[in-house]
Amino acid sequence: MDKIPLSRRGFLTTSSAAVLGAGAFAQPDPDKPTRVGVIGVGGRGTYLLNILLSVPATSVPAICDINEENLARAVGVVRDTRGNSPDGYSRGPFDYRRMLERDDLDAVLIATPIELHAAMAVDAMHAGKHVASEVPGATNMDDCHALVKAKRKTGRRYMLLENYIYGYERMMVANMCKQGVFGETYYAECAYIHDCNYLRFKPDGSLTWRGETSRDHNGNTYPTHSLGPIAKWMGINKTDRLVSLTCMDSKGLGIRRYVEKKFGPDSQQAKTQWAGGGMCVTLIKTAQDRLITVYYDVCSPRPLNLFLLIQGDEGLYDSRQGIYLDGVSPKDEWQKWQTYSDKYEHEYWKTRGEEAKTTGHGGGDYFVVSDFVEMVQQDKEPDIDVYDSATWSAVTPLSQESLRKGGSDVKFPDFTT
Numbered sequence: 001m002d003k004i005p006l007s008r009r010g011f012l013t014t015s016s017a018a019v020l021g022a023g024a025f026a027q028p029d030p031d032k033p034t035r036v037g038v039i040g041v042g043g044r045g046t047y048l049l050n051i052l053l054s055v056p057a058t059s060v061p062a063i064c065d066i067n068e069e070n071l072a073r074a075v076g077v078v079r080d081t082r083g084n085s086p087d088g089y090s091r092g093p094f095d096y097r098r099m100l101e102r103d104d105l106d107a108v109l110i111a112t113p114i115e116l117h118a119a120m121a122v123d124a125m126h127a128g129k130h131v132a133s134e135v136p137g138a139t140n141m142d143d144c145h146a147l148v149k150a151k152r153k154t155g156r157r158y159m160l161l162e163n164y165i166y167g168y169e170r171m172m173v174a175n176m177c178k179q180g181v182f183g184e185t186y187y188a189e190c191a192y193i194h195d196c197n198y199l200r201f202k203p204d205g206s207l208t209w210r211g212e213t214s215r216d217h218n219g220n221t222y223p224t225h226s227l228g229p230i231a232k233w234m235g236i237n238k239t240d241r242l243v244s245l246t247c248m249d250s251k252g253l254g255i256r257r258y259v260e261k262k263f264g265p266d267s268q269q270a271k272t273q274w275a276g277g278g279m280c281v282t283l284i285k286t287a288q289d290r291l292i293t294v295y296y297d298v299c300s301p302r303p304l305n306l307f308l309l310i311q312g313d314e315g316l317y318d319s320r321q322g323i324y325l326d327g328v329s330p331k332d333e334w335q336k337w338q339t340y341s342d343k344y345e346h347e348y349w350k351t352r353g354e355e356a357k358t359t360g361h362g363g364g365d366y367f368v369v370s371d372f373v374e375m376v377q378q379d380k381e382p383d384i385d386v387y388d389s390a391t392w393s394a395v396t397p398l399s400q401e402s403l404r405k406g407g408s409d410v411k412f413p414d415f416t417t
């Protein structure tokens with residue numbers, strides 16, 4: 001895993017506006033570092049660990065992973081970067097609880113397989129730790145409620161690490177929505193279309209956790225990368241809320257064909273019954289009668305497509321086309337989104353863009369870690385909070401329920417009340 005060549009300047013000297021709000025970034029106190037324990041140091045956890053270590057006034061006293069090789073690698077990353085060897089926890093799937101008993105951790109960062117996030121976050125909050133959770137926050141409705149309940153009961157801070165909100169173009173569009181440039185918004189589209197078949201099998205042909213998810217679950221099992229930016233642009237959980245959805249999917253030919261080609265039509269793998277594996281389309285209604293279409297396909301042979309569209313009564317943004325503003329853009333002509341970047345560039349990018357560009361996901365990984373550290377250092381609520389996590393993650397169980405009921409309308413609970 002490459003080290004992330006971030007300088008400390010961006011974290012030390014900038015003031016920052018929160019993703020959609022505003023707030024000064026306090027100078028971190030080097031004598032009082034933010035002490036983070038990391039749970040799960042596979043690909044993603046190790047990457048985030050590297051970014052975390054580039055933030056001044058942070059320390060990583062402990063790391064947990066059931067995979068000893070991954071754990072040793074991550075311990076080595078800390079040792080090489082900071083000179084100290086964090087304590088390792090690897091005595092089975094619940095050893096993270098032993099790590100949570102430590103009194104020298106302010107927070108934990110969770111980057112384990114998706115079905116473990118919620119239980120680990122709940123346990124961490126009850127152990128008095130703040131939480132940063134990889135996406136999604138939960139995979140079933142009970143866990144969505146459990147997250148909210150634990151946060152309220154313990155008063156700990158909880159942030160969902162939804163990095164797709166922070167890209168340059170997306171934050172510019174967030175600014176435009178906030179300033180009403182598109183008028184009153186009423187329709188949105190978003191997509192997570194990413195051929196992830198290569199991540200479903202271990203080298204020995206057995207299933208990874210992603211493979212097991214596709215085998216066992218239909219519906220949209222990874223909804224936050226697509227819905228997150230749109231929900232922020234539309235003020236979901238602030239001025240509007242998601243009330244119901246209906247979901248339909250196609251048969252899963254993409255994954256079947258991939259498996260037959262890779263392992264052979266008569267292989268054991270080709271006999272797997274996949275619950276998901278095609279295109280899954282979810283339509284979400286909001287309390288203000290707005291509509292969001294969420295496209296999800298992680299199995300078909302096609303290039304990555306993460307398009308976003310937001311329509312208002314004055315114009316729209318479509319990441320595939322650009323921007324059209326009624327009475328401003330030439331009639332019936334798309335304008336490049338860059339036309340508007342000088343005017344609507346987000347504060348984050350103005351002040352820390354160069355730093356952010358050195359990290360993945362269009363700079364989102366830099367800002368998501370930076371916001372997490374800021375949440376802990378200032379003991380303040382994050383912009384992507386437990387209510388966002390529960391609401392966006394609820395798309396998974398609700399889309400599955402809708403599919404079970406032949407595409408019927410199912411209701412979102414209001415997690416914020």
Ligand SMILES: NC(=O)c1ccc[n+]([C@@H]2O[C@H](COP(=O)([O-])OP(=O)(O)OC[C@H]3O[C@@H](n4cnc5c(N)ncnc54)[C@H](O)[C@@H]3O)[C@@H](O)[C@H]2O)c1
Nearest residue numbers: 040041042043044045065066067070093111112113114134
């Ligand atoms: N935000 C993003 O852009 C992004 C990108 C990739 C992955 N992710 C998310 O990050 C998470 C991890 O993904 P990944 O690709 O790193 O997966 P991975 O399989 O590479 O890593 C998961 C790690 O968790 C460890 N683990 C499993 N059970 C554990 C337990 N009970 N206690 C401690 N450790 C345990 C595994 O041994 C492994 O090292 C997933 O939730 C995924 O959705 C997010």
